[in-house]
Amino acid sequence: MAPINTIERGIMDGQFQVGVIPAHRNSASLEYNELFGETMLLYCGRRHPLFEAKKEQLTWASLAGYRFAGLGYHSPNMEISQRVRLARKATGFDQESIATFILSGEFLGFLPDHYAKSFEADGLMQAVKPSQFRYECSFLSVIRQSPGPQRVTQVFHDCLLQAHGKKREQGM
Structure with missing residues (x-):
């Protein structure tokens, strides 16, 4: 796990x-291929004021507090x-740290819905108005365009794409 720019620079x-x-701005020197998507929902912990609150009237602007x-x-x-x-008051560098902040009851944060599922089942966190406070995130594989990847890397990459039911999209 590393920041996006560290991974791209390393490649x-x-x-x-x-x-x-995750999909973002593409670099012309890299090849990107879509692998899968995740639904990201806004969560609060059990001790957060929004956990028991009525959420129908919430707006993005009302979350600023x-x-x-x-x-x-x-x-x-x-x-x-x-x-x-949103008023960022805590910074994490992976999903685990964001989940820890949310579980404290002091912060809201976005997590993949599948990642938060067990926390929700245990009553430790809940999605905040998931019909509105959400976004979709696509995940991409990244390889070097020039010089092209070694054969073993290309074969591995092709297998990765195949495992996700995808084909290589050169020029993406």
């Missing part, structure tokens, strides 16, 4: 052969939280 300089990152835990690197998470003006 460009040959430190990494294949990466998997609550503390938000967000990812500390350029990502779809950072983009949406800045666009809707």
Whole structure:
């Protein structure tokens, strides 16, 4: 696990052969292929004021009064939280740290719905108005375009795409 720019830079300089990152701005020197998507929902912990509150009237603007835990690197998470003006008061660098902030009851934060499922089942967190406070995130494989990847890397990459039911989309 590393920030998107670290993974891309590592692929460009040959430190990494294949990466998997959330979709964002593409670099012309890399090849991107879609693998899968995740639904990201806004969550609060059991001790958060919104856990028991009525949520029908909530808007993005009304969330500005609550503390938000967000990812500390350029990502779809950072983009949406800045666009809707969530008050980031805690920074994490992976889903586990964001979940920990949410579980404290002090912060709101976005998590993949499948990741939060067990916390929800245990009554430890809940999605906050999931029909509205959500976004979709696509994950892409990344390899170097030039010089092209070694044969073993290309075969691995093709297997990765096949495992996700995808085909190579050159030029993406």
